[in-house]
Amino acid sequence: MNKIVMLCVAAVALIATASPGLAATTEAEAARLGADLTPIGAERAGNADGTIPAWDGGLKTMLPGVVPGISRPNPFPDEKPLFTIRAADVERYKDKLTPGQIAMLTQYAGSFFMNVYPSHRTAALPENVYAAIREQATKVQLEDGGYGLSGLGLSTVPFPVPMTGQEAMWNHLVRYRGQAFDRRVVQAVVKRDGSFTPMIYHDLLTFRSGVPETPENADIVLKIVQEILQPQQLAGTKLLGIDRLNPVREPRKAWMYNAGARRVLRAPEIAYDNPGIGADGARTNDNYEMFNGALDRYDWKLVGKREIYIPYNANMLDDRSHEYTDILKPNHLNPDLLRYELHRVWVVEATLKEGMRHLYSRRVYYLDEDSWSIVGGEHYDGRGELWRVSEAHLIQYTEATVPFYCVEALYDLLDGRYIAFGMNNQEPYEINFDWRADDDFYTPSNLRRIAN
Numbered sequence: 001m002n003k004i005v006m007l008c009v010a011a012v013a014l015i016a017t018a019s020p021g022l023a024a025t026t027e028a029e030a031a032r033l034g035a036d037l038t039p040i041g042a043e044r045a046g047n048a049d050g051t052i053p054a055w056d057g058g059l060k061t062m063l064p065g066v067v068p069g070i071s072r073p074n075p076f077p078d079e080k081p082l083f084t085i086r087a088a089d090v091e092r093y094k095d096k097l098t099p100g101q102i103a104m105l106t107q108y109a110g111s112f113f114m115n116v117y118p119s120h121r122t123a124a125l126p127e128n129v130y131a132a133i134r135e136q137a138t139k140v141q142l143e144d145g146g147y148g149l150s151g152l153g154l155s156t157v158p159f160p161v162p163m164t165g166q167e168a169m170w171n172h173l174v175r176y177r178g179q180a181f182d183r184r185v186v187q188a189v190v191k192r193d194g195s196f197t198p199m200i201y202h203d204l205l206t207f208r209s210g211v212p213e214t215p216e217n218a219d220i221v222l223k224i225v226q227e228i229l230q231p232q233q234l235a236g237t238k239l240l241g242i243d244r245l246n247p248v249r250e251p252r253k254a255w256m257y258n259a260g261a262r263r264v265l266r267a268p269e270i271a272y273d274n275p276g277i278g279a280d281g282a283r284t285n286d287n288y289e290m291f292n293g294a295l296d297r298y299d300w301k302l303v304g305k306r307e308i309y310i311p312y313n314a315n316m317l318d319d320r321s322h323e324y325t326d327i328l329k330p331n332h333l334n335p336d337l338l339r340y341e342l343h344r345v346w347v348v349e350a351t352l353k354e355g356m357r358h359l360y361s362r363r364v365y366y367l368d369e370d371s372w373s374i375v376g377g378e379h380y381d382g383r384g385e386l387w388r389v390s391e392a393h394l395i396q397y398t399e400a401t402v403p404f405y406c407v408e409a410l411y412d413l414l415d416g417r418y419i420a421f422g423m424n425n426q427e428p429y430e431i432n433f434d435w436r437a438d439d440d441f442y443t444p445s446n447l448r449r450i451a452n
Contacts (some may be wrong), residue, residue, distance in 0.1 A: 041160030058124025100389035102125025148246030164298030
């Protein structure tokens with residue numbers, strides 16, 4: 001068993017059974033933000049043995065050589081791995097590894113390894129975002145058994161000092177990813193032999209902190225328009241999705257434009273464990289961004305905090321000198337391009353509720369304390385066997401002061417395939433955080449108009 005540091009077990013049980021309108025953050029807890037805690041609730045201090053440094057504000061200055069939307073140089077180009085973990089080293093490092101990482105090292109002993117580098121706490125958000133988090137911290141409340149939120153305003157990180165699994169997951173769901181962005185990304189289902197067909201998406205998203213302050217937007221989590229550009233047989237397919245803060249009262253709204261039929265139709269299946277578009281069954285809809293959508297099919301437990309090796313400062317993976325064939329190898333991403341660092345994470349376990357249906361009977365997630373991004377996870381099948389392992393490779397996008405994924409990978413340990421999403425190394429541009437759209441853009445009528 002991996003060693004897990006249990007935090008506030010009695011308090012977790014108490015909050016989990018408390019009334020759903022209970023505010024989670026007290027004035028005393030909020031006062032710690034920016035003091036012994038970072039402005040989003042992480043421990044400011046480093047760890048006892050100095051292998052995790054103190055947070056000093058993160059990487060906020062745009063690095064020389066950055067071309068917004070095009071290139072993002074490695075902030076640590078001269079660093080070499082401190083050591084490499086292979087299958088034979090699992091016993092030595094197991095207290096800093098997840099069950100998913102141990103499974104990957106064991107199953108792919110001949111090819112998978114983890115290069116561990118010095119740790120850098122580069123995650124940073126804009127100062128006005130920090131101020132909003134502090135101002136809203138004592139006002140946010142859980143609703144409907146914890147599956148909805150109220151009182152968030154246009155802030156992010158509703159529970160900087162979480163006491164339940166749902167609170168930690170809400171931090172991930174509404175975490176800061178900029179106000180909006182425009183990006184081209186590639187998804188690929190990689191077969192056992194390493195072959196794949198790139199699927200190119202054009203994503204246009206507006207997040208909670210970027211929506212106009214209107215009554216209609218009071219409970220918006222995000223709005224997305226996504227178009228498939230390749231392959232040819234799916235080109236022109238478009239998705240419109242809108243997520244709100246209480247998916248129990250108002251479930252996700254989604255529409256699809258079918259290029260062949262030239263029609264816009266409601267798409268309620270774009271949720272939960274329905275297969276992702278073009279994913280050949282390799283991921284569920286709620287595997288996108290590691291986890292997205294409603295929490296209501298699971299019981300969520302905040303297990304505690306751990307120090308583990310996680311994907312971080314993944315600029316090598318994002319380097320535009322690499323072609324997709326350099327990145328996508330049989331069974332897993334190219335480990336020579338991956339960077340792991342020791343960081344503290346929150347551990348959250350989800351168990352399928354009795355009477356609910358989902359392909360995954362249990363899920364475990366690891367949330368980076370400095371960004372609230374899920375950076376790793378395990379997904380178990382109906383028999384309770386480990387089925388899929390997920391990893392998300394983080395970068396600090398200094399041009400926008402945003403920590404965000406450059407690549408997500410979901411490995412299927414049973415059939416040997418995996419799916420990678422988010423690559424844009426060979427695209428004409430990567431991600432533009434300056435893109436903006438008004439509310440009229442995210443409507444079914446506009447989806448039909450822009451499709452013509």
